[in-house]
Amino acid sequence: MNALWYYAIGFVVIWTLAFLFKDKLKIEMEGPIILRKTTRMRDFIDSVAQKSPKLWRWVMNGGIVMAVFLMAFIVYYLVASLETVAVNPQVSIVLPGVEIPGSPIYLPFGYGLIGLITVIVIHEFGHGILARVEKVKIKSLGVGLLAILPIAFVEPDDEEVNKLGSVSKLRIFAAGSIFNMMLAALAIAIYFILTLFLIPYALPxxxxxxxxxxxxxxxxxxxxxxxxxxxxxxxxxxxxxxxxxxxxxxxxxxxxxxxxxxxxxxxxxxxxxxxxxxxxxxxxxxxxxVVSEGLSNILGESIPWVLVYLAELFMWIFTLNFGIGLFNLLPLKPFDGGLIFEEILGNWTSERVTRACTYAMSIFCLSLVLINLGYGFLAAII
Structure with missing residues (x-):
């Protein structure tokens, strides 16, 4: 069966159950989004934040610099890609388990689902941890679905965020994507350890x-x-x-x-x-x-294969965290990059000019994304 049918069946089943039990499970249904808010995990986020708030601030001071650099990089990359999009159009969207025409990447369902969950959870925890470092109350957090894709969220008190200084705001805004980058760095390090040292010996x-x-x-x-x-x-x-x-x-x-x-x-x-x-x-x-003869005599033929699955999983965790974290730094509201761009610009210009420039930049970045995606889809269809 085509993977899209599984998505369609899953959508119908999950949304039906959510509608039937929404009062009992306290589920909110808003357009294409299902949410279940909770106050659980707030203590965990708070404990992580308060273990070393000074270290988190110093880490995210560097994170702000990295976020601005990556923001400039993704804009430059999208602009530069316009030179080649007509010659070599590609579809840059991936959906777990679905073979998308024109896309050079196939994302296996299992790896894709786990990878997306790590992206979402670490991103939102990043925002939540830095919010608590800056003494901002977390109103709620929870999980949900965007149609059939998993989402998670941390909801800080917006009024308290608005009262913070500019650097504190930037730490919170940048935290999500920077946490994605840190997880991506850890994942690729584990991948190289597995593929360079363990797998060649265990499974030539x-x-x-x-x-x-x-x-x-x-x-x-x-x-x-x-x-x-x-x-x-x-x-x-x-x-x-x-x-x-x-x-x-x-x-x-x-x-x-x-x-x-x-x-x-x-x-x-x-x-x-x-x-x-x-x-x-x-x-x-x-x-x-194939399992090496020496290792098969000790562990058998099945256990060593775990290394291959782990290597593939960590490669996808790296790819998804880096790619989505980078994309989220586009200076396009309501992305984190748009909030960072607006906050930095607001320190140098009036509120009216800041809003106008942020709006113009958002339209520009959205146009770049639509041109790249649209031309790739058109080429794939043709």
Whole structure:
């Protein structure tokens, strides 16, 4: 079944149950959003904040600088991408478990769901911790759904936030994305430890396993999910590096002989949707690993595989926290970047000029996002 059907079924089931039990469970339903507010976890956030408030302030002083730098970077990146979007359009949206046409990234459902939960929870906890560091009351916090996607929130007292000094406000505004960046740094460090030191010893690569075949691609109807690629044009393929090296030497229209564990197949390469000058087969794959003989005698054939799943999970935690945290720093209200931009500008200009400039910047950034996304979707449809 197409993954979108699972989303549709899940949406109907969850929203029906939420409506039936909204009074008993104290659930709020507002447009496409389901919320359940609570005061639990406030003590935990408060204890984390009060363990070392001076350290948190110093950390977030640096966080403000990093947030401003990353804000400038994401704007520059979106502007620079306009030069290549017409030549190499891509869809930059990913949805867990859904193969989106034109997107070079496929986000597995399980990894995607866990990764998104870490993004949301650490982001909101960041805001909450710094709010308590600055003695701002947290009115409520909770969890919910945006249609079918999980969300979490921390609700500080806005009146108390408005009474703070500019630097204190900036610490709170920047905290969410900076906490995402810190988690991303931790996740990528763990990923490299796993992939550089543990997995090569425990689970050496023995080829590339096909995870999915892109519909309408040269491989469609020829290769199948689950096949293990072992050779391409007689060249041994044992891992992603050897696969990439062979693929880079191909050109559009080449006849390719692919040896798998289920037989040998001939495919004519097509045009890569993301680069008209690159050859394209149309598969998504991952390295196939086997348990080393020495380790299998000690732990068996199953336990060592946990390392591969953990490496994949931490890579997605890194990717989602970095990507979403960076995107949230766009100077576009109501994103955190928009609040930071407005607060900084307000220290130098009048309230009227600040509002006008913030509005203009928000429209500019929104236009950049819509152009990049819209052109990618249009190219994928065509």
């Amino acid at each position: 690569a023995a080829g590339l396993e096909i995870m999915s075949v892109v519909p309408g691609s040269p491989a469609d109807g020829i290769l199948q999910e689950g096949m293990l690629i072992q050779t391409i044009n007689g060249n041994s393929v044992t891992d992603r590096d050897s696969f990439s090296q062979v693929i880079q030497e191909l050109t559009v229209g080449d006849q390719v002989i692919i040896g798998t564990d289920q037989g040998t197949y001939s495919i004519t390469t097509g045009v890569n949707p993301n680069s008209t000058s690159s050859a394209y087969i149309g598969i998504k794959s991952q390295e196939k690993h």
